Amino acid sequence: MDRRTVLKASGAVAATVLVAGCPDDADPDEPEEPEEPDDEPPDDDPPDDEEPEGFEDSLADQVDEDDEGIDVVQIDYDELDDPTDVYRVWSGDPSTVSFVDNHTFEGEAALRCDIPRGGSDGSNAAYWFPANGYGQPLEVRQRAMVRLNDDWTMNAGDVCRFWCFGLNTEAGGQGSGGRGRPSGTDGWSSMLAITNRESRSNDEYKLAAYTYHLDQAWTSGEFEVIDTQVPAGEWIALETEVVMNSIDDGQAVDDGEVRCWLNGDLAYERTDFRWTTVEEQAVEYAGPLVRYGGGETAPTDLAIHYDEHELLADGIPEIPPYDQHPYFEDPANMDAYDGRVTYVNGDGTATYRLYVDGEIVHTDWSNVDGQQAMYNDTVEVTPADVSESGYAVVEATAEPNTVDGYLFNGEFVAIDADPVPVELWISGEQVEPIDYLTSPTDA
Template sequence: MRTRRSYLKIAGALLAGAGVTAGAATLAPTDDRTVHPNATNETAAIEPPEQPADDAAVIDVDYDRHDRPGEVYRIWTGKEGQTYSFVDDQVYDGDSAMRCRIENGENNGSNATYWLPVNGYGQPNEVYQRAVIALGDDWEMEDEDVCRFWCTGLNDEAGPAGSGGNGPPTGDDGWSNLVTVTTRGPDGNGTDEYNLAAYTYHMDQSYSAGELEVIAAPIPSGEWFELETHVRMNSIVDGEAVPNGEVRYWLNGELVYERTDFRWTTTDAQAVEHAGPIVRYGGSENAPTDLRLYYDEHRLVLGDAPPIPSYDEKDGFVSPTVRDEYEGRITFVSRDERTTYTIRCDGEIVHSEWSNIDGQRATYNDTVSITDDGETVVEATIVPSSTDGYFYNGEIVSISADPDPAELWVDGDQADIDDYAGDSAGE
């Protein structure tokens, strides 16, 4: 029975009569890689705060306000409709829930994550999430199978080391923590109850694939359960990752997993990029039958979120998803010192953020000023060793900077700033 009212939202008397209990949060490691002294082995009195901090961003994903999941989530496989859809026959609250389908013999699944930077939230260092989730009535898994179904946090724009057997991460090339359901461990009998497990790509893992930690926290098929997750990035001291990254899972209000020694990153440039539903059955194993997962009541609370506005709140700042509406792109990379620069364009120019194949990650810069004095003029100051990005239509008249940038890219090609000296007024 719940003894608190989580600030991550309870819709009514959650799970009343569902008969789901987390029990003692005992870790049941599958091999010696998963034994950690700080992984909780008894129910602890650690809870999310009663109320979000005043500066926290709170995001409620209301499925009833959208026609399809792709309007709010990033559907990575391009198979929306085949994999993810809104349904009204298996709903926890409101008019619709989201269903994910895994077909018999399939193992690729799909992702429907909330893409934080594209929605204007940058990459926060701390994210709480809450959702109610159900395995379908006919859920079935073979012995030793694993199915990932929830993303506590993931970064893939920095590199591929957070998935696909591409680990271990080195600190600036991606990371992840995913919640899975498995037949491994005690009480998971493969018929009607399954254990949770944590699957993490981190700097101290022993193998190229992520580290799996099985949790003796059984969940049944065919019934809604409440999952809350929390991730906080590790600290960085003198460019080194401190082993204090945190992950916690609560099942129906009870803490069932806690670990506080993760090392994921050596740079502030990568934090939590994606969160929410991620579904993949297996590594190499396939779903033994048609499977269904259901999601409802998704909420995110972002702590230590950078002051990045949503794209419709800041004039001249646009989503990277509108790239095709513009003819060209500029990427300005500063040296290890503060830089002031000016860009003049005879058409339209807008500020955006993105990551590209050349390794630059353009982020929001609140010093950017875009004015029109017959030409569109960008004036900005950029902090050391960072990147600003722009889309534009028309021609670039001139670019000047003090000092010169470390790199300047125009339309995908590296350029010399002297080639854009121009003689426009104000130069």
């Protein structure tokens, strides 16, 4: 297990191992003084201003230190200058997201997202796994303290999304925006919202789940009101979990899981979701995500506060960070290259070489040329200036039914594959491998 906290160091986000211990002024061997017994009976109804004490432990405490493939990320707002130091802040109005020193749960800073009167925008401020050196995990558990502002107000039937169990937009846009039912390779999402639907009054707020999945009935995601009230002006302890569905012979199995706990009590559980037909499309984003309504707008200025955010990610693919591998490129930089290659392998293991008059790098992507390209740790790239042929050369082994992706500058000149790929795409056009030389020296 990798346990780390996100801090600000030398102008960049750094990962630091947390060390558990006692405060400097505490003696671990000194027993605590017993409390005097209270003759008064306990009050079954705590005062209205009593707030939850937060979580008794960390997500890291629930994981064995020897467990591999599990990372815990603990975000310390006090040590950061701006939300963009740890989150991707995009969509809506990014200026509505900030760190504030009032309404903190603990420490000196909390994350605040404003929703101006008459508008729908807060903004997405979610943890972006690929940008932090991770592949997309198959399971994500999160905790945070969350607080609606004191005078939170909604018109009848309104909805405000405020939390993301999991979201994938890299594969496509079908996970939001009423664009229709996802297909399994073009995006998905699972969100939490606040609503007064099915409430006794407009100022009684409940949780709601909002999910884009393969079995939704309408063009917009499935909306489920949860019979759990959310108070305004109080910190709530929110814990969520999402587990991607399994895949059987390219088909999504209806066993995707979502759970939500509020102040320690299980509020919502579903174990029958289908989101994806490929493992590469998993949890890209998680955490704070704010939008008021679909067509409706906020009746007054609103704000949501967050603190003590931590994430536990499991089932993380072994993918090196883009900036630590000389020939593994971020697909976000695709436009900086002249072209791309998509190599689609068949049912058996294949070995192949690619030749480019110029330069070539390996990459991964979702929904490019209709394919999901993964990191292939067998890929070896020999630059043109050191290869015997004078061309940039890729050598790799492709496992059955896998896809490899490449970006290149210059000209793609040859492919030598055994067996040949079932599909080969060059710069967005499907081509026949036999139309290319097997070696540039054959010209």
